[in-house]
Amino acid sequence: MDSLIQIRRDLHQIPELGFQEFKTQKYLLDKIAKLPQQFLEVTTWETGVVVKISGSSPEKTIGWRADIDGLPIIEETGLPFASTHEDNMHACGHDCHMTIALGLVKAFAENQPKHNVIVYFQPAEEGPGGAEPMLNWLKQERPDLLPDEIYALHIAPEYPVGTVATRAGLLFANTSELFIDLKGLGGHAAYPHKTRDMTVAAANLVLQLQTIISRNVNPLDSAVITIGKLTSGTVQNIIAENARLEGTIRTLSADAMNEVKRRIEAVCAGIEASFECSIDIDYGAMYYEVNNTETCANNLLSFAKSFEGCNAVECPPAMTGEDFGYFLKEIPGALFWAGANCDHGLHHAKLSPDENLLAFNVDFVEQFIRNI
Ligand SMILES: CC(=O)N[C@@H](CCC[C@H](N)C(=O)O)C(=O)O
Numbered sequence: 001m002d003s004l005i006q007i008r009r010d011l012h013q014i015p016e017l018g019f020q021e022f023k024t025q026k027y028l029l030d031k032i033a034k035l036p037q038q039f040l041e042v043t044t045w046e047t048g049v050v051v052k053i054s055g056s057s058p059e060k061t062i063g064w065r066a067d068i069d070g071l072p073i074i075e076e077t078g079l080p081f082a083s084t085h086e087d088n089m090h091a092c093g094h095d096c097h098m099t100i101a102l103g104l105v106k107a108f109a110e111n112q113p114k115h116n117v118i119v120y121f122q123p124a125e126e127g128p129g130g131a132e133p134m135l136n137w138l139k140q141e142r143p144d145l146l147p148d149e150i151y152a153l154h155i156a157p158e159y160p161v162g163t164v165a166t167r168a169g170l171l172f173a174n175t176s177e178l179f180i181d182l183k184g185l186g187g188h189a190a191y192p193h194k195t196r197d198m199t200v201a202a203a204n205l206v207l208q209l210q211t212i213i214s215r216n217v218n219p220l221d222s223a224v225i226t227i228g229k230l231t232s233g234t235v236q237n238i239i240a241e242n243a244r245l246e247g248t249i250r251t252l253s254a255d256a257m258n259e260v261k262r263r264i265e266a267v268c269a270g271i272e273a274s275f276e277c278s279i280d281i282d283y284g285a286m287y288y289e290v291n292n293t294e295t296c297a298n299n300l301l302s303f304a305k306s307f308e309g310c311n312a313v314e315c316p317p318a319m320t321g322e323d324f325g326y327f328l329k330e331i332p333g334a335l336f337w338a339g340a341n342c343d344h345g346l347h348h349a350k351l352s353p354d355e356n357l358l359a360f361n362v363d364f365v366e367q368f369i370r371n372i
Contacts, residue, residue: 004358008099009081015070015088018124021047024068028121031102035109045137049121053108061116062369063147066101067094067125076349091351093155103362118147128285131323149332152324156337161357163339164304165313168294173250174257175321177284184277186241195239199232201275202243212263223260224250224319250319288325293332300334303368
């Protein structure tokens with residue numbers, strides 16, 4: 001197999017959106033096919049790949065999950081191995097996640113583990129969500145490929161390489177996508193009184209949505225509403241008949257999510273009345289919170305404390321979302337932040353993780369799994 005860095009750079013060049021990871025899947029399958037096959041069983045599901053490595057005297061099956069999709073971001077790193085898919089980028093580190101998972105498959109293929117190990121290359125983490133349908137497929141059609149415990153990592157730009165940061169219990173938020181379409185009445189820019197201007201309505205709606213966070217959510221709780229995209233109208237001298245808000249909601253509990261949605265609907269009804277328009281709300285994909293199993297997270301942290309060169313951190317929860325939460329809802333396990341030491345954050349067009357994280361995490365996770 002090529003070096004971890006070469007693999008990461010190859011994958012970085014071909015980011016694909018959720019459930020369109022065709023080149024990525026082929027790349028993964030090609031790399032896996034070049035490894036010793038004696039202990040391996042390779043299966044595909046949609047654009048994902050599942051690799052089972054049979055243990056020598058298995059008492060259980062340990063799962064490792066890596067997400068494989070990219071984001072619709074135009075890369076601005078200027079790197080020689082930048083994305084060749086103009087509109088997409090691995091701006092959330094899934095190129096690194098896949099590389100580490102391939103490194104694990106290689107390590108276990110060459111040196112058989114005691115327990116069975118299953119590595120899940122899962123599509124569509126950024127949306128519309130691959131974990132829940134993958135888990136349903138496993139339960140319904142391949143229960144033999146279900147693990148007893150499951151783990152995953154996510155790169156963390158703000159921590160130095162060698163950091164393993166996690167906590168028992170809630171690590172990542174509940175999420176729901178949010179798409180709001182406004183329909184009014186377009187017309188000539190010079191005759192606003194004969195129209196229902198959806199640019200003005202949408203601008204008001206964006207501001208009013210933020211009052212849900214400041215005025216409706218308990219200040220001792222937490223929630224986020226982010227409108228990441230706002231579109232309206234067609235041209236500079238026509239009043240906009242349509243507008244669309246695209247965003248996401250984050251909460252630390254399912255109850256808070258229900259309450260935020262109830263208020264979004266009330267605020268939208270108010271906008272409909274005040275701007276004489278109609279509004280359609282679509283919540284898109286929802287992800288269950290990432291709730292680390294106490295024993296698994298604590299074992300991971302104490303192993304990290306004993307691992308040479310590792311900076312073990314007990315970290316606070318974050319408002320990030322991860323559909324890995326669906327695995328943890330049903331299977332004991334934990335997710336950790338893996339230090340990636342870079343100036344730009346996740347989902348930034350200049351994200352450039354320190355590639356030293358690859359070798360460190362292959363080694364760390366391999367030893368952790370062998371020690372379970
Ligand atoms: C780790 C990470 O960045 N995950 C994404 C998950 C997105 C879920 C969904 N598309 C949404 O926006 O709600 C994140 O944005 O936290």
